[in-house]
Amino acid sequence: MSHGEKLMSIRVRVLLLSNFREIVGKREIVEEVNSNLTLGHVLDQLGKKYGRDFKQLVDPKTRTVPSEFIVSINGRVVRDTKVRLNNDDILMLTIQAGGG
Amino acid sequence: MVWKRRIAYINLTTGKIISKPIPKQLRQLYLGGRGINMYLLYNHLTPEVDPLSSENILLVGTGLLCGIPALGSGRCDIAAKSPVTGAIGDSNIGGFFAPELRLAGFDHLMISGKAEKPVYLLANDGNIEIHDANHLWGKDTFETQDMIRDDVKDEEVKSLVIGVAGENMVRFANVRTGMKNSAGRTGMGCVMGSKNLKAIAARGTMDIEFSHPDELLDYCKQMNDMITETRWARAQSKWGTLIIYSNTNTTGLIRTRNFQLNRLEKGEDLEPENMDRYTIGMSGCYGCSVHCRHRYVLKEGSYAPIFAEGPEYTSLGAFGTMVDCNKMETVLVANHLVNKYGLDTLETGGLIAWAMELYEKGIIDEKDTAGLKLEWGNEEILFQLITQIAHREGFGNILADGFNTAISKIGKGSEYYAIQIKGMSSLHSDERPTPSLALGICTSTRGADHLRGRPAIDLYGLPQEMLQEIYGAPVSSDYTAYEGKSRMVWWQELLYAVTDAIGTCKFQTVFCAVHAPKWTEFKNLIQLATDMKFTESELMDVGERIYTIERMFNLREGFSRKDDALPERYFKESTPTGLPIAKGKKIDRNGFEKMLDEYYVLHGWDHNGSPKKETLERLGLDKEPSHIV
Structure with missing residues (x-):
């Protein structure tokens, strides 16, 4: 955020799949965060609220999303948690799942 | 030992049954399961025969590692010329039949001709008999298995069976065993029906004889740990493959109302x-x-x-x-x-x-x-x-x-x-946002299919260095991109061909989880089970050989590049819904053709998808059909 830019509150939809849905008991939640915050901040915030599985979404050393998880923003999978979020972004949290 | 394993030749027209050992040379080139089946199909099927005629042959092959206590090793491969496509017919089935057939003394069955009336085969401790199946005709797939167990008076008998769809020669009738397992694709049940073959039953008390049983057991324990430690396995144990739906339907990667x-x-x-x-x-x-x-x-x-x-x-x-x-x-x-x-x-x-x-x-x-x-x-x-x-x-x-x-x-x-x-x-996945998945369903030798070469891990958006380590060259992490995706499909095709040849579960490879077994683990298992030694590169060559002989079969039946084609709708109609990344997507025709060109180069095939002379020579396919067996 550039110097003098006004801090705003943004809303992010978080779609919960697999074990994340099971833990929270909901398919979807809404998180409100300051506009200068990153994906990492939101995931940390969720970790504090919901515990271990959510905390594991961010590798504490590299600040990236470990390969066993899938975190997408508007459908695009992201590994770097320093990415900034925008109002009405849709986060999806799940795990690797394949087959047929 | 693996060198003692046998192939049985069963002629349903004459009732003649003979068996021979499977030559070491064939094992080294094709391992077993799908690999040896594909060799036999190319060598023994007369080109252009009607898939429903008595001239079609039906092959049943257990995997080379079938019977080890790991990686879902109970798989066998069923092959013939497909009545659905006229191309390679080939379908893989799990459950418990394949280990029982091995214990009964047989790794491969080649069934030719046509029985005059309904019959079933019973393999038991080195013998195969043809039994009357008039009383089974008209029974469903569950009843048939029960009745065969009653016939043989043995609850441990395992059977591959067809239902009324196979009897009626529905082109896409499948072959089933147990309550759930199906060799679903390419109509192998239809071929059984056309031969009046209601079932193949097996019961065995013989040995499989692995080369280094103690070390193999330890290594299998490691493999099982490797699988169960993945989040994928823990989720799949709870929700099955249904777990995929949450992701694909939420994102917008799933065909609905056919393709609308x-x-x-x-x-x-x-x-x-x-x-x-x-x-x-x-x-x-x-x-x-x-x-x-x-x-x-x-x-x-x-x-x-x-x-x-x-x-x-x-x-x-x-x-x-x-x-x-x-x-x-x-x-x-x-x-x-x-x-x-x-x-x-x-x-x-x-x-x-x-x-x-x-x-x-x-x-x-x-x-x-x-x-x-x-x-x-x-x-x-x-x-x-x-x-x-x-x-x-x-x-x-x-x-x-x-x-x-x-x-x-x-x-x-x-x-x-x-x-x-x-x-x-095709599977109900909508591949318009995912070029790699679109390429994989086109190049599949058995017709549109996700189990032949799908790089499912492309959807995980993995780090580039991780993808490079797996695939051996740069691959884009973006699943909507075209760059490097031909390499992913090629690599997965080789891996799945070898997986089907050793008879383990494809899902317990780098299909579903990144940290699942692949070449190194396969080579170690083969060595411990059979004493056959391969390098990773040599195993990839086995995969290449299997995939190429399938391609040769299809070329011989008149298929070519024109058949590695997506339905036109993929190029003309954009996806109407989904998350932003999946919405408004269609396949770019130029991008797709470029991927296909690159894919042929990786296989060593020419612009039309025909294997080049040097590729055939490198893989030892230049003298096929060679009739080793």
Whole structure:
């Protein structure tokens, strides 16, 4: 955020799949965060609220999303948690799942 | 030891049965299972024979590692010329049959000719007998297995069977064993039906004889730990393959109303957690530490009571999204019906969804369907059509011949709406946002299919360095990109070919989880089980050899680059819904053709998809057919 830019509150939809849905008991939640915050901040915030599985979404050393998880923003999978979020972004949290 | 394993040649016309050891040379080139089956098919099938004639041959082959206590090693491969496509017919099946056949003394069966009346085969401790099956004809796939156990008076008998769909030579009839396992694709049940072969039963008390049993056991324990430590396995043990639906339907990667939408609206009831209402436990195949299939009970409804296993993600699409049915119970009933009759779930759902779209567009009407209103989401119509197809009744009789024949019978531009490649229906995934997945269904040697070369891990958006380590060259992490995706498909094709040849579960490789077994683990297992030594690179060559001889078979039958083609809709119609990344997507024609060119280069094939002379020489395929056996 550039110097003098006004801090705003943004809303992010978080779609919960697999074990994340099971833990929270909901398919979807809404998180409100300051506009200068990153994906990492939101995931940390969720970790504090919901515990271990959510905390594991961010590798504490590299600040990236470990390969066993899938975190997408508007459908695009992201590994770097320093990415900034925008109002009405849709986060999806799940795990690797394949087959047929 | 592996060198003692035998292949049996069974002629159903003459009743003659002989068996021979499988030569070491063939093992080194093709391992077993799908690999040896493909060699036999190329060598023993006369080109251009009618797949339903007595000249077609049916091959049953257990994997080289079948019987080890790890990685779902109970798999066998069933092959013939496909009555669905006219190309390679090949389908892989888990469960418990394959280890029993090995214990009965046989690794491969080559069945030729046609029996005068219904028969079944019984393999037992080094012998194979042909038994009368008149009393089994007309029985469903569950009853047939029970009755064979009663016949033999042995509860441990395992059977591959066909249902009424196979007897009626529905082109996409499958072969089944146990409550759930199916060799679903390419119509191998139809070939059995055409030979009056109702079942193949096995019971054995012989030894498989692994080379280094103690070390092998330790290493199998490591493999099982490797699998069960993945989050994928833990989730799959709980939700089965239904877990995929949450991701694909949320993102917009799932075919709905045939191909009109890429997400099922109001599809919450199909979410995996809703299986909890019906599930009484999870079950698995031989040698599996995952146990990914639900065992369920339906106590109410017009088809109740139902006690069954499944459904897979495939059935969720076939009888859910593609036909716009959004109730789990509908899927559970339809899943049970196709299993009972012995129909391929994907082909059945794909054809019905296509017919529903034709009806919606006015290309067919009630005069064509004998009064059936093929409306989206109508479960009774769905159940009726499944039953009609299996019994070749009414409009179902037209669908029972598969896409190629149904398109020519219906005409009127119906081909455009058919989501098929080489005449075979595709999984319900919508590949328009995912070029790698689109390429994989086109290059599949057995027709549109996700189990031949799908780089499913492309959807995980993995770090580039991780992808480079797996695939050996730069690959884009972006699943909507085209760069490097031909390499992913090529690499996965080789891996799956070897997996099918050793007879382990594809899902327990780098199909589902990044940190799952691949070349190194396979080479170690083969060495411990058989004393055969391979490098990783040599194993990849085995995969290349298997895939190339399949390609040679298809070329000989008249297939070429023109058949590695997506349905036109992939290029013309954009995805209407989904998350932003998946919305408004269609396949770029130039991008696709470039991927296909790159893919041929990786295989060592020319611009038309024919293997180059130097490729054939490198793989030892230049003198095929060689008739080693």
